[in-house]
Amino acid sequence: MENFSSRRITRIGLIAAMYAVMTIAIAPIAYGSVQFRVSEALMLLCFYNRDHIASLSIGCFIANMFSTIGIIDTIVGTSATVAAGICIYLFRKEGSSTRLLLCSLFPVIFNALFVGAEITILSKEPISFFMTAASIALGELICVTVIGTTLFKILERNKAIMTAITEKY
Template sequence: MRKNNIQFITRTALIAASYAALTYAFAWMSYEQLQFRVSEILVLFAFIEPKYGLGLILGCVLANLASPLGVIDIVVGSFATLLAIMFIVMVRKLLGYNIKALIIASLGPVVSNALLVGLELTYLFSTPFLLNAFYVAVGEFVVVTLVGTVVVNSIMKNNILIERLSID
């Protein structure tokens, strides 16, 4: 196996484990209607290195194994993460590697989770979709857009760290 294949597998596993561990550590605020899933900050790592996408999706699957909502949350949450990552990578390709593009990219997870998880909650609990979507969007916006962009922008300014985070 070549060095970059081993590096990819290792980084994918580390990102997946980190996402799941952060979700479990903050489980009390990670699974409800108004959720502040701290691990969602890591989704913006796909802006730094698009190859982290697989690890983020796997991390979401692992994290949602503990969800009180069951298998539906594994499927819906992971699909929302996939869509968010696709949006993040697309924004980076179209707008470049800068803070403005990062902020716009951060809205992908907000929208995908609000719509898909909002629908999931409506299906499971027969509660109003707009209310569910709003609550999910608020949590995602706070964690990903307000906090995540500050964290990831700080990382982006550190060339040594960016070099270490890249997968060759």
């Protein structure tokens, strides 16, 4: 059984809070059929440490409590985050820049499918699943693949930061 030290729980809580605050702070563009969640760049933390799957899932759950879609988003949106986080962690390969870029596509795909379907089904207006999924995918692509991978490639140059991100307990 894994050890859940106070330091580990604190780190999980801090990352969850960062995700939630970053999302809620930009609420007008973080929810709906056009989403631009800069906080999604944090999904790439899962590439370095599996604890971040829990962190980001909790953060997403909290942020989605404020969603314009309603409480159902806490289930659907968080499920997309859990699925993407697990895939990022499972498909990572240490020291591979190409792998980080490929793993950044998991949040794009899962959010486009899960959240795109959710919005299409719950919308009172006739909207196309493909248009909704495409707009969500575009926002995710910009936030995770462009901004996130660029950010983490820069962070990888700093040994102290990478030690903090990858620290195992």
